[in-house]
Amino acid sequence: MGRAPCCEKSGLKKGPWTPEEDEKLVAYIKKHGQGNWRTLPKNAGLARCGKSCRLRWTNYLRPDIKRGRFSFEEEETIIQLHSILGNKWSAIAARLPGRTDNEIKNYWNTHIRKRLLRMGIDPVTHAPRLDLLDLSALLIKPPAAAACYYPTQADLDTLRAFEPLAGYPDLLRLASTLLSSPGSAAPAIADPQQLLPWMLQAQMAQAAAAMAQQAPQQQQAGHHHQLMQQQAAAGAACQQMPELVHANTTVAQQQQLAAAAQHQDMAACHGMQAPAGYVDDGLDMPALMQMVQQPDASNLQQWSSTVTSSNNNNVGSGVSTPSSSPVAGLNHTATTYGGAAQFSLQQLSELLDVSDYM
DNA sequence: AAACTTCTCAACCGCTTGCAT
DNA sequence: TATGCAAGCGGTTGAGAAGTT
Numbered sequence: 001m002g003r004a005p006c007c008e009k010s011g012l013k014k015g016p017w018t019p020e021e022d023e024k025l026v027a028y029i030k031k032h033g034q035g036n037w038r039t040l041p042k043n044a045g046l047a048r049c050g051k052s053c054r055l056r057w058t059n060y061l062r063p064d065i066k067r068g069r070f071s072f073e074e075e076e077t078i079i080q081l082h083s084i085l086g087n088k089w090s091a092i093a094a095r096l097p098g099r100t101d102n103e104i105k106n107y108w109n110t111h112i113r114k115r116l117l118r119m120g121i122d123p124v125t126h127a128p129r130l131d132l133l134d135l136s137a138l139l140i141k142p143p144a145a146a147a148c149y150y151p152t153q154a155d156l157d158t159l160r161a162f163e164p165l166a167g168y169p170d171l172l173r174l175a176s177t178l179l180s181s182p183g184s185a186a187p188a189i190a191d192p193q194q195l196l197p198w199m200l201q202a203q204m205a206q207a208a209a210a211m212a213q214q215a216p217q218q219q220q221a222g223h224h225h226q227l228m229q230q231q232a233a234a235g236a237a238c239q240q241m242p243e244l245v246h247a248n249t250t251v252a253q254q255q256q257l258a259a260a261a262q263h264q265d266m267a268a269c270h271g272m273q274a275p276a277g278y279v280d281d282g283l284d285m286p287a288l289m290q291m292v293q294q295p296d297a298s299n300l301q302q303w304s305s306t307v308t309s310s311n312n313n314n315v316g317s318g319v320s321t322p323s324s325s326p327v328a329g330l331n332h333t334a335t336t337y338g339g340a341a342q343f344s345l346q347q348l349s350e351l352l353d354v355s356d357y358m
Numbered sequence: 359a360a361a362c363t364t365c366t367c368a369a370c371c372g373c374t375t376g377c378a379t
Numbered sequence: 380t381a382t383g384c385a386a387g388c389g390g391t392t393g394a395g396a397a398g399t400t
Contacts, residue, residue, distance in 0.1 A: 016368070016394085038385065054386075055369065090388060105389075106367050 013047045017056055021046060025053055026061050059102045066098025070107055078104060079112060083126040 013021075028044035034057070037050035046053060059065075070078070074096060081092045089101035089108075096104065113123040121128055 014370075036385080050385085051371095052369075058387095059368070087389065101388075102368075109390095110366060 012049050012052075014052070017060075021048065022056070022061055025057060029057060029061075059100045062100075064098055065100060070099075070111075074099070075112065078108065079116075079126075082108065082112075 017025075024044050024046055028040065032043070034040070034054075037054045039050070040046075041048045041050055041053050044053075048056075077096060078092060081095060085091050087105075089105040093099055093101040093104050108123075116123040116126075
């Protein structure tokens with residue numbers, strides 16, 4: 001059968017448009033409207049394919065197109081929408097009056113993407129990348145900066161503390177997320193033995209703080225997304241590691257906790273208040289800390305296997321693939337909430353492939 | 359000033375989607 | 380339901396501009 005070509009291959013002009021062609025196209029559309037793009041070029045006296053005319057009109061000649069540099073607000077909006085929608089440029093453009101999908105896509109690829117990478121943020125997942133930023137910043141300084149950079153003792157201590165995570169990229173990512181989250185200062189950890197307790201404490205504290213912040217007002221999309229990821233991560237740790245819940249907690253309470261975590265997550269998706277008592281009733285921080293007072297290799301492995309559990313979802317890690325299916329991405333965000341923070345090892349390895357971004 | 363590299367963005371290509379028949 | 384077509388979408392390309400050596 002074969003698909004019919006969008007236009008005859010012969011006799012049609014390609015390449016940059018001339019002012020005369022622009023004039024003809026604008027004049028025709030002003031008079032007759034857009035109508036049928038296939039017949040438009042012939043009627044307008046243009047030796048172009050209809051597709052080319054449509055593109056020229058929608059991306060350049062349309063009177064409502066905003067020209068000039070993107071404002072800070074527009075840039076913020078793009079980043080936030082991209083964190084939710086992925087590479088759905090037309091959907092993003094629909095929320096930015098006067099901007100075309102092509103323009104936004106170009107701006108993303110030439111400006112925003114590069115800047116996020118420089119900031120150590122993965123432009124696909126919008127998650128911080130400790131593997132690229134913090135560690136490499138300590139170890140691989142660019143030549144220009146190398147001469148004047150001397151890692152402090154604190155830098156080296158912190159680096160040494162993270163060494164046990166080297167074999168657990170998922171935990172490295174979690175640490176990265178925790179480190180780079182607002183209000184989460186880099187730990188003054190000199191002893192690797194303190195690392196796991198710190199991570200758990202930071203994770204739980206952030207989950208609690210995020211819940212407290214779930215005010216009725218709308219959250220900014222990006223921030224919202226980040227909170228959701230943190231909460232999912234914490235919720236997963238609670239649900240998948242029952243031994244981390246206080247020994248006195250009954251099965252019913254644990255179920256309630258799991259349900260509360262689910263509701264909390266869904267509530268976060270809709271900007272609603274969380275059910276009260278989720279943290280206080282379910283978790284006992286001293287007990288949690290007691291459970292991880294011996295952060296040896298088996299402990300790390302256990303926790304690692306928790307976050308790399310069989311489920312393929314990955315919100316908790318901040319490792320999502322919105323570009324593959326933004327709609328699914330949104331649903332996926334909601335559904336993962338009730339479940340767990342799961343990492344796909346394959347995605348992690350892709351994420352850790354620095355060469356993609358160099 | 360010339361050569362080279364990097365950046366920008368308009369335009370194209372090919373695939374998907376939605377609608378009419 | 381199957382098919383064909385138009386429109387829409389996202390990834391990619393390449394020419395020209397701008398910057399650097």
